Amino acid sequence: MPPPPGQTLPEPVLPGCHPDPTICFDGTRFVLVTSSFTYWPGLPVHVSDDLVHWEPAGHVLTHPGLPDLDGLDVSDGVWAPTVRCLDGVLHVVFTVARERRGAQTYLCTATDPAGPWSAPQPLETDGFDPALFLDVDGRCWFTACRDSRTPGAGPGELFLRELDRATGRLVGPEHVLWHGALSGAWVEGPRLLERDGRYHLVAAEGGTARHHAVTAATAPAVTGPWTTDPRSPLLTHRHLGADAPVQAVGHADVVDGPDGRTWGVVLGTRPVDGGHVLGRETFLVPAAWDEDGLVLAPGVGRLAPVPGVGVPAGPVVEDDLDWVGLRGPVEHTRTGTTHRLVPRPDPLTSRGRPGLVGRRQDTHTCTFAATIDTADLSGPTGLAAYQHQDAHLAVRVDPDPAGAHVVVEIVDDGGPHVLSRVPVEGSVRLELRTDGRTYRAGVLADGGFVEHAAVPHLRLATEHVGGFVGVLLALVAQGPDGSAPVTFTDVQHVREVADEGVQP
The missing domain is CATH 2.60.120.200 (Jelly Rolls)
Incomplete structure (x- = not known):
């Protein structure tokens, strides 16, 4: 479906197979990390001064054999990282999947996006799509998704534990947070945010195909109780139909820039005749906050062209x-x-x-x-x-x-x-x-x-x-x-x- 006269299509800021984007600001520049599955080296790191033009900085995973990817299907391996800058130190958490199941979650750290990055440190947890959140009181929280253990709820759930940054270990009790906004759909890709004393949980639901969507919940405390944001989904293209030029939009992360503006990154696909070969790509989307919480693509409700974004011939x-x-x-x-x-x-x-x-x-x-x-x-x-x-x-x-x-x-x-x-x-x-x-x-x-x-x-x-x-x-x-x-x-x-x- 061609764009209307005088309009262009939204294009990714990281074209090609760069899915599950996660972003932070390290005090100097924006840092973006994406999934790498069984590609090696793993977890590509890109940096940018303006969110539009991105340069490769290196990879998180460069230690041979760590993690062990031998024998894995191409689409297993290193899934859905999260990058956060905590007191000047970059932290990346990710999971290695085997047979489409989370097998082991790891933590890596560095003081520079280009590395060197520490060897992956195993975390004693289950599930996949891990994330970190630094609370206003200085405590660091780890969250991820897994099969629901709550009778009558699910099929997936998000859970929370504290990360002791001094030891790199998960400590304290576990808290089940949320089972998602969509009945019968898996909830994945959690991102915890705090704004004006209230907590927000942004997640991915609807699978990674055309029904993908960004959903959300809110709570008065990081441990809950969490209430589904009634505006969910905050962003999706599933309602645009099978001919939409960009589909499968979801798996959002959010960053505040030094100018105070908020931006989101999401994955999306660009199919041709019903099939895409470029993989899930990273798109940039404007964001804002209002009295109800996070707003993605305010005033538009879908991905739109961003000035300066495009791949030259x-x-x-x-x-x-x-x-x-x-x-x-x-x-x-x-x-x-x-x-x-x-x-x-x-x-x-x-x-x-x-x-x-x-x-x-x-x-x-x-x-x-x-x-x-x-x-x-x-x-x-x-x-x-x-x-x-x-x-x-x-x-x-x-x-x-x-x-x-x-x-x-x-x-x-x-x-x-x-x-x-x-x-x-x-x-x-x-x-x-x-x-x-x-x-x-x-x-x-x-x-x-x-x-x-x-x-x-x-x-x-x-x-x-x-x-x-x-x-x-x-x-x-x-x-x-x-x-x-x-x-x-x-x-x-x-x-x-x-x-x-x-x-x-």
């Missing part, structure tokens, strides 16, 4: 912090547009650590390309649009003593399917292209793109695949342990046109 300026592997460190170096990647034996279909390094696809229309020498490859080597271990499209060179071939393969719920197999020798430039509706794989030859195969984008969409992530545009190299590094030259990621050119 043209070649992407790469940063080393943009590139991630899966489930642990990958041996990867970059000098300009030349990348060297050490092959690994794990295939892309495994739950191990394949030889893969990628960056989040952040626009619907783009080209991802690289040149490789087909000689002396130790195994399949090339490019992939990687959504999941069971859903990805690859264009690669398969070496063989009888002669190498450029192979295009799609892996989805029907298993692997070879779509094209063409002999090749010498140096070859591989390309993945997408116009927002179709991924095209092929080579650059005689100055033009030669398409070898094409697949609908819906085969890599979350609505088809499931899970919580978007597509990684990746360099891949498979081979036995001890294989020599593969060199990818002239690696380019080019945004072909502005996203407004693709309408759902």
Whole structure:
């Protein structure tokens, strides 16, 4: 559905797979952290002076093996962090999920967003979507969500314990706070706030798909009793219908800037023809307070364009912090547009650590390309649009003593399917292209793109695949342990046109 004449669509401040945003002000700048699942390094940290332009600062999780992500589904792993600056020290709490269940919650600290961050310290608690709140009396409170333990209420509940910051341990009694505003819906993503002597609890309900919503409750004390804010949901796009250009809006966090203005960040998706491949992205929304509590998108009630927000077309300026592997460190170096990647034996279909390094696809229309020498490859080597271990499209060179071939393969719920197999020798430039509706794989030859195969984008969409992530545009190299590094030259990621050119 195109925007009305003279209007543009809201765009994310962090495009691509940057879900579950959490934000604070550290006294100097805004700090934003998002979920990373099994991408490694984990928990990307971005900083900004104006909430509009964000720069990567580093990652919270850089200690190899901490936490252990081996064997996890791509959409398990590191879920829903919260960042807070407590007396000049940044604190991040997060949960590692296994089989879509919270397995272990951790705490990390740092004095600078760029790190170094402390090694993850386990917290003795259950549930997931943890958060911290510094009360006006100096006490620090921990809250999270879990399966309801209250007879007749649920299915989920939010609970509270005190965090002893000196020891990093949870202490004192546990308090059950709230079971949500929506009957029969899970309540998640709690954020505790205080305003003018009254406490506010902002949460996510309705799942992470199109019915996602921001709900709220209020209380006279942090331990309760909590009463549902009758204005819930405070923000949602579920009532806009299946054709809304931005959907699944929810999982809010709120920050007060040094100028006294309040802003919120939420996640949202931008589907095309009913399916999104960019993952859940971070959007900025104005906020305010009135006598009833928090107001998100005052006077508008939905996400709207923010001046200055938008992803330009043209070649992407790469940063080393943009590139991630899966489930642990990958041996990867970059000098300009030349990348060297050490092959690994794990295939892309495994739950191990394949030889893969990628960056989040952040626009619907783009080209991802690289040149490789087909000689002396130790195994399949090339490019992939990687959504999941069971859903990805690859264009690669398969070496063989009888002669190498450029192979295009799609892996989805029907298993692997070879779509094209063409002999090749010498140096070859591989390309993945997408116009927002179709991924095209092929080579650059005689100055033009030669398409070898094409697949609908819906085969890599979350609505088809499931899970919580978007597509990684990746360099891949498979081979036995001890294989020599593969060199990818002239690696380019080019945004072909502005996203407004693709309408759902």
